Amino acid sequence: MDYQDNSIFIGGKPFMNYVTAVVMQFTTKNAQEVILKARGKFISRAVDVSEVAAKRFLEGSASVKDIKINSEEFKNQEGRQVRVSTIEITLSRKQA
Amino acid sequence: MDYQDNSIFIGGKPFMNYVTAVVMQFTTKNAQEVILKARGKFISRAVDVSEVAAKRFLEGSASVKDIKINSEEFKNQEGRQVRVSTIEITLSRKQA
Numbered sequence: 252m253d254y255q256d257n258s259i260f261i262g263g264k265p266f267m268n269y270v271t272a273v274v275m276q277f278t279t280k281n282a283q284e285v286i287l288k289a290r291g292k293f294i295s296r297a298v299d300v301s302e303v304a305a306k307r308f309l310e311g312s313a314s315v316k317d318i319k320i321n322s323e324e325f326k327n328q329e330g331r332q333v334r335v336s337t338i339e340i341t342l343s344r345k346q347a
Numbered sequence: 348m349d350y351q352d353n354s355i356f357i358g359g360k361p362f363m364n365y366v367t368a369v370v371m372q373f374t375t376k377n378a379q380e381v382i383l384k385a386r387g388k389f390i391s392r393a394v395d396v397s398e399v400a401a402k403r404f405l406e407g408s409a410s411v412k413d414i415k416i417n418s419e420e421f422k423n424q425e426g427r428q429v430r431v432s433t434i435e436i437t438l439s440r441k442q443a
Contacts, residue, residue, distance in 0.1 A: 295390040318414040336394045
């Protein structure tokens with residue numbers, strides 16, 4: 252799994268790996284926030300991970316606090332300028 | 348294209364059809380807001396449409412105002428309960 256601070260990058264690994272990673276950040280690592288990040292076709296997956304983690308596993312203890320979308324430009328292997336969409340979903344611990 | 352008020356449902360039609368629809372709502376129909384809605388794998392596409400419409404075609408005149416994600420439950424053809432993620436991206440006209 253690809254961690255950086257409390258960020259989790261959503262890619263092509265098995266779906267439940269990501270859900271488990273989110274839940275563990277809040278439970279065993281006591282995180283206040285977890286940020287799910289994804290690009291391109293993995294954006295739909297990041298939304299799925301967020302929904303399943305927040306509503307099935309963390310209901311009442313964490314919820315979506317903020318969602319940002321953006322674009323990144325980069326050069327592909329053929330040297331062409333390419334645009335890809337990104338998403339950042341911030342899940343936040345609910346105060347007791 | 349599937350309209351309802353100022354909502355545009357993102358599906359499998361050609362990408363630029365959706366971008367054009369968003370731009371037209373703001374330009375020729377003078378809409379104050381346009382809401383992009385999508386489910387499941389089309390969520391990534393809705394983000395792409397929003398980014399391209401707002402940053403390439405409507406830069407300075409409209410921008411993302413709000414993003415909501417949610418889940419819908421429904422019975423599939425085999426009668427099984429299925430969950431699908433949804434997104435709603437609200438694009439809003441910038442005040443001059």
